[in-house]
Amino acid sequence: MLTGGGDCPGLNAVIRAVVKSAVGRGWEVFGFEDGFFGVVEPIPPIPLGFDEVRGILDRGGTILGTSNKANPFRYPRRNGDSWVEEDRSDEVIERLRRLGFDALICIGGDGTLQIAHGLAKKGLPVVGCPKTIDNDLSDTDVTFGFDTARSTATEAVGRLHTTAESHDRVMLLEVMGRTAGHLALHAAIAGGANAVLIPEIPYEVEPLVRMVRERAKAGQSFSIIVVAEGAAPKGGAPSVAESETATPGRGVVRLGGAGRVAADLLAERITEHEIRVTVLGHLARGGTPTAYDRLLGSRFGCRAVELVEDGVFDHMVALKGSEIEAVPLSHASKTRLVDADGELVRFGRQLGLTFGDEAEG
Numbered sequence: 001m002l003t004g005g006g007d008c009p010g011l012n013a014v015i016r017a018v019v020k021s022a023v024g025r026g027w028e029v030f031g032f033e034d035g036f037f038g039v040v041e042p043i044p045p046i047p048l049g050f051d052e053v054r055g056i057l058d059r060g061g062t063i064l065g066t067s068n069k070a071n072p073f074r075y076p077r078r079n080g081d082s083w084v085e086e087d088r089s090d091e092v093i094e095r096l097r098r099l100g101f102d103a104l105i106c107i108g109g110d111g112t113l114q115i116a117h118g119l120a121k122k123g124l125p126v127v128g129c130p131k132t133i134d135n136d137l138s139d140t141d142v143t144f145g146f147d148t149a150r151s152t153a154t155e156a157v158g159r160l161h162t163t164a165e166s167h168d169r170v171m172l173l174e175v176m177g178r179t180a181g182h183l184a185l186h187a188a189i190a191g192g193a194n195a196v197l198i199p200e201i202p203y204e205v206e207p208l209v210r211m212v213r214e215r216a217k218a219g220q221s222f223s224i225i226v227v228a229e230g231a232a233p234k235g236g237a238p239s240v241a242e243s244e245t246a247t248p249g250r251g252v253v254r255l256g257g258a259g260r261v262a263a264d265l266l267a268e269r270i271t272e273h274e275i276r277v278t279v280l281g282h283l284a285r286g287g288t289p290t291a292y293d294r295l296l297g298s299r300f301g302c303r304a305v306e307l308v309e310d311g312v313f314d315h316m317v318a319l320k321g322s323e324i325e326a327v328p329l330s331h332a333s334k335t336r337l338v339d340a341d342g343e344l345v346r347f348g349r350q351l352g353l354t355f356g357d358e359a360e361g
């Protein structure tokens with residue numbers, strides 16, 4: 001098994017569940033370190049038994065380590081001063097066969113699941129398990145990690161309320177969500193924010209200015225605006241860069257842009273309030289998983305082992321309604337965005353949330 005992509009609360013619950021249910025069947029389980037790096041590089045996989053997973057259920061992160069820069073189909077190799085990418089997928093398949101593995105369980109987001117599907121098409125027996133705090137994978141109702149991130153972001157909105165109110169300020173909270181605004185929207189509703197800006201609804205500044213002034217007129221001289229990192233003004237580009245090449249050790253610092261852009265636009269129009277921006281960033285990914293994420297991760301892990309047992313490969317586990325089902329990995333990379341005409345946006349408006357779009361006149 002391996003964990004790939006950004007870490008997420010609940011990964012250790014999956015790892016523990018896979019180990020407990022597989023070892024309980026008399027199987028041997030090994031973990032590869034740092035996502036697909038551990039599969040491509042000649043690093044011996046770690047034997048995982050009950051001792052290795054004891055006490056990890058409530059720990060954030062992943063005991064196996066992870067990486068989002070190790071795609072075996074586009075694997076980075078240093079070439080002088082630069083990096084080139086090469087396809088090492090055949091080597092991976094050969095290595096796993098040589099090591100005698102019967103199956104590979106890949107726990108990750110859309111990138112990891114696409115790689116898993118690519119390896120499955122080449123004949124590797126692969127089972128996928130979806131994770132992301134963004135909750136933007138189309139073939140599962142919920143991904144584990146989202147509930148924890150949502151709780152942390154909601155708490156942050158609540159904390160901003162008291163300080164915003166004390167200083168009569170407009171406070172913007174930027175949360176993760178490069179392409180999808182689920183985290184921002186849920187936290188805005190659950191935290192009782194006054195506006196939310198999401199990638200799916202390009203915003204204009206005037207409705208926000210109106211909201212701030214109307215609130216002040218009604219005696220509420222502070223406002224809280226939740227901003228997803230991928231939100232952009234109408235006609236403007238998002239301020240987050242796509243993850244660049246598979247260059248190890250080179251990060252792009254991309255958080256903080258969307259909140260600052262919105263704050264600067266507001267500052268051009270609003271001079272009667274001070275404006276402050278807080279970036280929640282990776283805090284939403286860290287810490288102990290909620291009971292919901294521990295449970296969902298545990299269910300995913302057990303079901304993944306059942307799929308291996310039944311020989312159902314090139315599939316991932318997914319929550320459908322109240323059941324954990326198997327869905328083809330070929331669907332796994334489809335993104336589920338917030339439906340701008342959907343129920344939650346409609347209810348958000350009814351609850352007084354401003355989205356900064358035409359619907360607000």
Ligand code: F6P
Nearest residue numbers: 006068109132133134176177178
């Ligand atoms: O994919 C999950 C996510 O949380 C995105 O919302 C965000 O853009 C990204 O991870 C940031 O990841 P990192 O900075 O760790 O590479």
